[in-house]
Amino acid sequence: MAPGLWAVAAAALLLLLAGPVGASQGDKEPVYRDCVKQCSRTNCTGARLRGFQSTQPPYMALTGERMPYVCFWFIFNIYFNYVTYRQYWPFARFLCFEEPASALASLLNGLACLLMLLRYRSSVPRQSPMYHTITAFSLVSLNAWFWSTVFHTRDTYLTEKMDYFCASAVILYSIYLCCVRTLGLRRPGVSSMVGVLLILAFTSHVSYLTFVSFDYGYNMAANATIGMINLLWWLGWCWQNRRTLPYWWKCGVVVVLLHGLALLELLDFPPLFWVLDAHAVWHLSTVPVHFLFYSFLIDDSLHLLNTEKIGVKLE
Template sequence: MASPLPPCTAVIYSALAIAALLLLSATAVNASQGDKEPVYQGCVTQCVRTNCTGARLRGFQSTQAPYMALTGWTCRDDCRYQCMWQTVGLYQAEGYSIPQFHGKWPFARFLCFEEPASALASLLNGLACLLMLLRYRSSVPRQSPMYYTITAFSLVSLNAWFWSTVFHTRDTYLTEKMDYFCASAVILYSIYLCCVRTLGLKRPGVSSMVGVLLILAFTSHVSYLTFVSFDYGYNMAANATIGIVNLLWWLCWCWQNRRTLPYWWKCGMVVLLLHGLALLELLDFPPLFWVLDAHAVWHLSTVPVHFLFYSFLIDDSLHLLNTEKTGVKLE
């Protein structure tokens, strides 16, 4: 009779089964109500015809603020922005719910920032990540076994927060793709980080194999979204898949080491907070004061988590270094 699976292995297999169901249930997002409205479409067509050709276009370009031109705002974009608010006003006057436009809620533009609250929140997350990376590098010697893996993870995270800030500043085909792809890279690298810490220190071959599989997964994910279909439902389900596996894997490790590592609770708290706070996106309400929506609230709420996460990484890296020096078996 075969021996039962280790507890953590069984949990991870269960997570993969749930994740498969999520991927199978993923559906594409339909077009938004606002941009399908004939009044909106007619307004944009008329505005572009009137203001975005000939002398009027040259007049628009000559009076446009430099920061608007540098961030790629065009006359057509300005027409869409103005017509969006005209349509919103008509919806409100008739007592209807606020519609979305091109997959997004209407936001009040601030300078060149299309979603000012989310852009600020992304910037704050990036600054918190950078600050704690510098603290990590000043507190942990390079000889620590996880030093370079954690440094690489931090750089991947910083890149993702940079593109998140850019995307929420100016939503274009390129910035949207970079935001989504870089966010997926962070989620996949978090699995690699977890694998190296929990298995790779004792069995380096395992982390190498997982690393190759994750690179293939990322390449396939990006290729599908780029060349087959940019399916928002699939992208969300794929990220949720890795998130669930990552959550349960770390929690199993925390539980197994709760008696030997006094700082284990920091890791458990971080993964629970990150995945719990992600549920804020499910609220999905029209932005308060046309600025603060569920996505911005989610990003703002994750800023303090960076400090607790790197506190755990510093404690754990110093513990691993001391363990290696004394020749004690790694957890």
């Protein structure tokens, strides 16, 4: 099994023992906590609960309606300050989607990834040295975008952890993909060793967030650090091969765009029309990047296959 898939499997096992996550600033507000208690006491039992369930649309019953959600707007209308609740802004819901713009953006990213994976598999023979590694990376990415869509549709402790953990798995597998392409084709033992180290790093990361503290700052710092390693590694490879591989620029543009667009997450502005926030803008902006990235992967895989056929030493 590919290291990225082992990482996802490890995350799923750890989630079976998952504990509670830490609260955001808004969750600690006394008025908010009182609102949740009062709402639960008066609306989540007996006749009121049965009445709510009887009038609930089927699509809402399918994903589950959270009674505390009404308290977000209640507190926001009192303070009208920019305090987030459960680590995000209050959003205008659409059907069963709690964060409709982010859910749509995650879905579009997943569809773009799936479309380009199918194009890759139809364009590149299985004999290409990177074929299986890239296919596995695509499956790990699709899994992450699936859970991102689910999380932005229905925020629970489980969906939040799956979103965070699967996103970390993609970042770590990106390191593995880079290692295989730059070192592993000539020295398979190196990529195997790096794969084991990445599995251990992922397991430690998930274990800390699950059993010690679900620290949002630590998670962001860890992912940013790994992402920077990935960025510098790929850019070094691009610079080294700029004279021999005419498609090298595609890789360089992709890694710079992905890391540059991630800075949009730092804006954290109040959602436009209570729908479009910085997180949604970030996810929407990454949709076109999939097409350029897979264009690079197709060109590079065909190049590797051709050089292998004529007995040329792999770069």
